[in-house]
Structure formats: structure tokens, C-alpha cells
Amino acid sequence: MFTGIVEEVGTVSVCQEYGLAVKAKKVTEDLRLGDSIAVNGTCLTVVEFDESHFRVDLAPETLRRTSLRELEVGRRVNLERPLAVSDRLGGHIVQGHVDAAGRVMSIRPEGDCFIFRIRTPKRLMPYVVEKGFIALDGISLTVVKKGAASFTVSVIPYSLSNTNLEEKSAGHRVNLEVDILAKYVESLLAR
Incomplete structure (x- = not known):
């Protein structure tokens, strides 16, 4: 389990069809083989590491569902280690x-913040709630407004400069994870 608070922005150093290596400093400090690590919000398993890099495998399902297949060497990625109890x-x-x-x-300035409008698959929209949580490339954000097939979030300057969001522009794909509690409530009510 993660919190959506990005610990470090790493850099992709190797990009293969079913694997990825990332250069990082902070998240490798106490890393062990088999540990989970969130890369742009995607929980992956560390299969190899040293003091400055780690490598993960990418399953076909992961590549189908996420934006990780679009990564290239040199791209910056959001990193988070799992939550300790x-x-x-x-x-x-x-x-x-x-x-x-x-x-x-779109991305537009508002005060010292930036409003990101994200087009979302319609099947996820029932789980998007104004003032509710959503993870965008692994970043815990609050939904500002909800539309029919999109939503907006407000990104403060700190989050912009301490994640990979500062490199995003219109057209970029981002990984989305809706609030798990909403999915559980729906499942229970469906019974």
C-alpha cells in the first residue's frame, strides 16, 4: 500500500519490452529484492538493484493498463516506497x-497553482467525486470538478516541482487510480 506522496523523481535508464531500470537515490537506500515500489503510481516488484538503480519487470497486463509502455530512456518517473505500518x-x-x-x-494557471484537466475512460467516472481522492501518476490529488468524461485537479507549486507533472502537457498520458473505497462500496451495494 502507498500514500500517493512521491518520495523521489527517478530517471529511466533502461527501457526494454518487458522491463525497466530506473536511476534513483533515496528509494534504493533500504531496498531489498522482491520489494514493491510504485513507478508513476504502478506497483512493481524489484528484481535487481544496486545503490543507484533498480530494475523491475513489466507484465503484459501492466503495459495494457498503464502509460508505462510509453516511457523512454531519460524520462523522469515518480517513485514511492510502500507505506510502513x-x-x-x-x-x-x-x-x-x-x-x-x-x-x-489542458493545463492552465490559477493563482500560483495549475489546473490539470484529465480525460478519463467513462467506466471510471462513477468513482470520481468532487473533493474526493484520485491518484495521478501515483500522486495523491483532490478532484476539483467532475465532468462527463473528465475531471480537474489543482496542483500546488511544491507538487509540480517535486514530481514529474512539470514535464506534462496537453496530450500526455497519465496513470489513474480511483479511490479503492468507492469500488468496495459499489461492490457491496451491487449484492
Whole structure:
């Protein structure tokens, strides 16, 4: 389980059809083989590492459901280690199980923040709630407004400069994970 609070922005150093290597410093400090790590909000398993890099495998299902297949060497990615039982839950409950990839429609300034409008697969829209949580490339954000097939989030300057969002523009794909609690409620009510 993750919180959606990005610890570090790493750099893709190797990109293969079913694998990825990332250069990182902070998240490799206490890394072990088999550990989970969120890469742009996608929970992946560390299969190899040293003090400055880690490698993960990419399953076909992961490539179908996320934007990771579009990564290239040199691209920056958001990284987060799993939540320790003794840690604060600073964002929201994020599983790292990406529901789908959305697309940045627009980015506009508002005060010192930026409003990102994200086009979303319609099947996810029932789980998007104004003032509710959503993970965007693994970043815990609050939904500002909900439309028929899109939503907006407000990104503060700190989040913009400490994640890979500063490199996004209209047309870029982003990984989306909706609030797991909403999916559980729907499942229970369907019975």
C-alpha cells in the first residue's frame, strides 16, 4: 500500500519490452529484492538493484493498463516506497493498481497553482467525486470538478516541482487510480 506522496523523481535508464531500470537515490537506500515500489503510481516488484538503480519487470497486463509502455530512456518517473505500518498516511490509500491511463487535456494557471484537466475512460467516472481522492501518476490529488468524461485537479507549486507533472502537457498520458473505497462500496451495494 502507498500514500500517493512521491518520495523521489527517478530517471529511466533502461527501457526494454518487458522491463525497466530506473536511476534513483533515496528509494534504493533500504531496498531489498522482491520489494514493491510504485513507478508513476504502478506497483512493481524489484528484481535487481544496486545503490543507484533498480530494475523491475513489466507484465503484459501492466503495459495494457498503464502509460508505462510509453516511457523512454531519460524520462523522469515518480517513485514511492510502500507505506510502513508505523508511517503517517499523508495522502490517501493508493494500491498501485492502476485502473486506466487518462490523457491531459489542458493545463492552465490559477493563482500560483495549475489546473490539470484529465480525460478519463467513462467506466471510471462513477468513482470520481468532487473533493474526493484520485491518484495521478501515483500522486495523491483532490478532484476539483467532475465532468462527463473528465475531471480537474489543482496542483500546488511544491507538487509540480517535486514530481514529474512539470514535464506534462496537453496530450500526455497519465496513470489513474480511483479511490479503492468507492469500488468496495459499489461492490457491496451491487449484492
